[in-house]
Amino acid sequence: MFLLEGVFSPTPLQLVIYTLIVTHITIVSVTVYLHRHSAHRALDVHPALGHFFRFWLWLTTSMNTKEWTAIHRKHHAFCETENDPHSPQVLGLKKVLSEGAELYRAESFNKETVDRFGAGTPDDWIERNVYSRPYMRDVGIYLQLLINFVLFGPIGITVWAVQMVWIPIFAAGIVNGVGHFWGYRNFECKDASRNISPWGILIGGEELHNNHHTYPSSAKLSVRKFEFDMGWAWIRLFEVLRLAKVNRVAPTPVFVEKNTVDLDTVRALMHNRFQVMARYKKEVITPVFAEEKARASEATRAFFRRANALLHREESLISDRARERLQQLTENNETLKAIYQHRLRLQEIWSRTSQNSQEMVDALVQWCHDAEQSGIRALQEFADQLKAYSVQPVPVLAR
DSSP: OOHHHHHOOOOHHHHHHHHHHHHHHHHHHHIIIIIIOOOTOSSSOOOOHHHHHHHHHHHHTTOHHHHHHHHHHHHHHTTTTTTOOOOHHHHHHHHHHHHHHHHHHHHHHHHHHHHHHHSOOOOOIIIIIIIISSHHTTHHHHHHHHHHHHHTHHHHHHHHHHHHHHHHHIIIIIITTTTGSSBSSSOOOOOOEEEEEEOOOTTTTTTOOOOOEEEEETTTOOTTOOOHHHHHHHHHHHHHSSSSSEEOOOOOEEEEESSSSOOHHHHHHHTTHHHHHHHHHIIIIIHHHHHHHHHHHHHGGGGGGGTOOOOOOOOGOOOHHHHHHHHHHHTTTTHHHHHHHHHHHHHHHHOOOEEEEEEEHHHHHHHHHHHHHOOOHHHHHHHHHHTTSSSSOOOOOOO
């Protein structure tokens, strides 16, 4: 009777709650420990917490810290190329969704990947003799099966099965697949990453994938008010308990009152370049495009279809067909051509690392001058606001 019923006889609701709790712990282990700590060093974790995460991952996924870290770092190094271990842009969304775990396991056998990208990961006795030793790696997940069976009887096998597919579906499939295919983009980074909110609790914040690829070394993945990063909530709790220390988060723009462009302005724009271009999209491209579309004639209105995104999309992500549509749009509208060319010129200022500081200041001064002379109100206002960017902290006023 014990073997048929287990130690506990939970209700279906209690079983669901238990399953959600244990799978959530696994997600937290992946996003906080493997991803933000091990792969990107965005935070440090206390050794005791790190040991717990390593043990839990061995027990519930059989994933190895060094292999996971190396594969993820390689993903960032070669994102959306043939060397990317799991890019849906290269391999197709269907393959990454359905075979994400297999792609991970195949890359884990690539010794060159593990040796090159796996530096700085644990190499203690338990890692070498338990978590990484071939015949011991899968012991954990079978031990978890035994635990579930003892606790709940045969239904525990179903709980175990859900645990086994949780990471392959949500992390290897949805994040690595859908997160590079569908969703919205806050920032135009050079890969196809996208945010797929709202999956916050189920994926622990990993659904904010575009934010992460823009600022990979940030411990916090949310940047907008409506975005919720469950992993960051746990990190803040671990900080309070002195189990974690945040090293980096995404930069926050600083503004001061000034009417000139100087080296401080250039440095601030370089430091906050993704936010600057996101503002350019919101404050220049979107309103100007709407105005031009409203006043377009029937003959030219066809060029406006699905063209708004092309004016701010990362150049490397524009297809040949879309580039032709963009060219037709800008050739037939001088105002849209002007804001598009100004966007490219602004990006070029901080992309030319061979320029010395004064050349970059001169280029930004000229950009602001041309924008102010453009006759486009949104562009003029944006140029004026650029001058307020600073890397200096805002002084605290005495009361």
